[in-house]
Amino acid sequence: MLSQVLHKNSSLIFPIYNIENTDRPISAITIMEDIRVEKWVRGGEVLLTNSETLPQSHEQLIALIDRLSRLNACCLIIKPKSGKYHAPSYLITHAKSIKFPIFSIAVETNYLQVMNDVNELLFYDRQTDHMIDLDLNYILKSHHISDTDFDFISSTKDIDLYKQTACVIQLRFSHPTQLPSRFKSLFRLFGQLRTTLISWEQHERILTYFLLETAKGATIVIFLATSSKKTAKHHKIDFHSLKSSIPTLSKAFHIGISDLHSAKELNQAYDEAQFSLKMSQILNREDSLTYYHEISLWKVINELHQHQEKDFYPKELDGLLQKKELRQTLLTYFSENESLVNTADKLYTHPNTIRYRLQTIQKQTGLDYKKTNDKFLLYIATALNLLDVQE
Template structure:
């Protein structure tokens, strides 16, 4: 059941503040009521969130204080008072009594519309257990096209505090190595990591819901902000937090991190998510020594992965079919991983530079292709890519 704490997480309440009754924040909320008459108490059902501007008793502090006492006795869970219209601020006497009764008082701004509050809270109460799960379902429906009317999805998003045409989004995916055996506890730990990262970003005032969705071996967090610049500035810190959380909960597991593109609107959410996934898929093939893959850096490899696709076996066989010596093949692969640097290749392989030269010469004799000739090197490099893709496909 939703609590006062859960209600306060709703984006519509982000400019509101609890001014008294902090000890009652764990109280449950089951109903939402708007106060328009002085004797509202008899209409309450219990576990209510009462919204009021105090209009009917705006000039009588004593009646306001009595109202708080009566609401507390009637099992009202929380009172949200709109300031700036009929009362400039919540009186200190009201705050004192609310503290005594442990009845939370929330100060809400003048421009917050009642219907927005009601719809947001009712969604929280009736649709899902808490605001996180509502947002998770909403984002998942967008990514996997589980909806029919885009306009309805946009309106539904606004009720959750997600304006897909105004806000900016970035997907970051964390995924286990495909060839590793993963148990339920480790999947649970990965979700815990996602929650920690999401909470870390939410603590920044310019970030909002940051829901996450999960699959069998991965979780993806969709970061949300009204400003693209805010996401760009915060990204290095989020990246660092990802590594901290992974090290804390999954220290002995290899977890890859894919960072999508910063985009807006419904299609932008989808693009960022799938780009973060593609970055990991291509990164495991072409940059397997890395942990973090930015789509912007991996885009060309992602395209190659898609373009070569089903032709990888043919391409590999055309060029490297007769290279049966694993030592020769590994040298060629390492040579391109080291950007065709002989010294670095030798160091990585723990051999002398002349040994690398000898092996590349042997490859030339077998394939007829010379790494020092631009066109030949291009063919060899494509074949190496195809070979990596073949090896990766056998792991799945």
């Protein structure tokens, strides 16, 4: 997007240093009237400002550029008071070192000339994005897709996406806020997600991506130039960098990640990401990554739950699991890989207390937590009970 703006306005906008990569997303264009950057920046903005607005001291100017970069502003365009803008050498050196684009415009250039061009491109891109979202939503939710279903979205990337491997990521706010606060949170979220995804694309970790906005978060579809069906966790993508890119808004997130699938199985990847997200919410995994292959056993348990299958373990166990303390003890015990010490740490109690609770269950149900078969039944019963509680 930025490269398009620069190409169209090559006679108006001039870089203060030789910028190698201008393939940066633009979310908006605004006039920065003072240096309270948090007021103007949510992520992806082209900022227009007057040279007189900038701080005069070396330290303050560097700090300003650092803040703009940290908040993922697209770029800064400076209009001089008179003549041409002469950037200080220390500003050029620093901007180059952190790869933050800074440009100047001629003093006679009207801000509206640049703003109109950017807004025209933004409008065109948003219309295209809307059409992509409609096509991709159909593909994600359809069980029967063909290569022709990918024709339009493939044309926007100049890649035959039907031949690629894909992964779906579902991201949701744990506690969505009311409007207009939610709009502000989502706007910043999408800007920072795009920055991370573009970085993955530029470093060839992924072939391309699509970011679908939802009312409570985002759906991300990534395509990789590989036929390997690894799990997403073991691919070279650093999903933790996606998590760390989410802005700090005093909000928690749940993130579900599918395994890798061929594009023709994109619906399966979507279902896996949806289920991973659901389990992330049920298991209280806020601000962590939940991979489908880690919770795929829960898919079987969910099938049992839907068919009300509970005849394979003692009925007395259902009564015990109604007690929150015992249910939480078993759930934590299994999530901590049956470590009494770790379970006690998580529940802020003594290992002997955990042992006593497990023995209480054994005495009343006959299921011994140290025996493999009984342990499996305890796990299934705990999981089914947890699904009941969520309903």
